[in-house]
Amino acid sequence: xxxxxxxxxxxxxxxxxxxxxxxxxxxxxxxxxxxxxxxxxxxxxxxxxxxxxxxxxxxxxxxxxxxxxxxxxxxxxxxxxxxxxxxxxxxxxxxxxxxxxxxxxxxxxxxxxxxxxxxxxxxxxxxxxxxxxxxxxxxxxxxxxxxxxxxxxxxxxxxxxxxxx
Numbered sequence: 001x002x003x004x005x006x007x008x009x010x011x012x013x014x015x016x017x018x019x020x021x022x023x024x025x026x027x028x029x030x031x032x033x034x035x036x037x038x039x040x041x042x043x044x045x046x047x048x049x050x051x052x053x054x055x056x057x058x059x060x061x062x063x064x065x066x067x068x069x070x071x072x073x074x075x076x077x078x079x080x081x082x083x084x085x086x087x088x089x090x091x092x093x094x095x096x097x098x099x100x101x102x103x104x105x106x107x108x109x110x111x112x113x114x115x116x117x118x119x120x121x122x123x124x125x126x127x128x129x130x131x132x133x134x135x136x137x138x139x140x141x142x143x144x145x146x147x148x149x150x151x152x153x154x155x156x157x158x159x160x161x162x163x164x165x
Contacts, residue, residue: 043100046074046089049108054121057110061118066110073110081114 049070056069066085067073073085087108094100107124 039095041094043092043094044089045092047071047087047108048089049087054108054123057118057121059118059120063112063116066118070108070110079111082112082119083116084112085110 047070053070057066063083063085070085070087074088075086077084077086087110089106090102091104092100093103105126109122109124111119111122113119
């Protein structure tokens with residue numbers, strides 16, 4: 001009889017453990033979701049290039065060759081007698097359900113001659129709050145020919161928005 005009682009108690013304690021596990025499972029799942037929802041997320045948008053991609057572009061290449069290597073540009077423009085392709089990317093940091101904030105913006109500019117061949121390549125970014133060319137390590141002079149679309153792309157970085165936060 002004692003052997004039968006011991007096995008019955010073992011079955012009952014196992015069932016009690018399963019019931020407790022079933023009761024705690026939703027709590028465990030909910031806490032896991034909450035913890036992961038509060039973690040910081042890094043969101044990258046636009047064209048993401050490696051240095052090897054940019055190194056494949058050289059003066060004298062045609063526009064179609066550039067499109068084959070880098071893809072379709074985000075935007076194009078005419079500059080003087082030539083034209084330019086702009087590849088734009090941005091990095092945003094967001095925590096939980098809060099509004100994200102842009103922490104970096106990169107612009108890869110490919111300038112073309114009037115004969116539609118590559119004249120030069122510039123990679124612009126933000127350094128100390130100013131537009132900075134990472135390829136030539138220079139900042140454009142005020143009133144220079146670089147004040148077009150690149151300046152417009154970086155104008156609002158770091159400024160407080162009127163509507164929203």
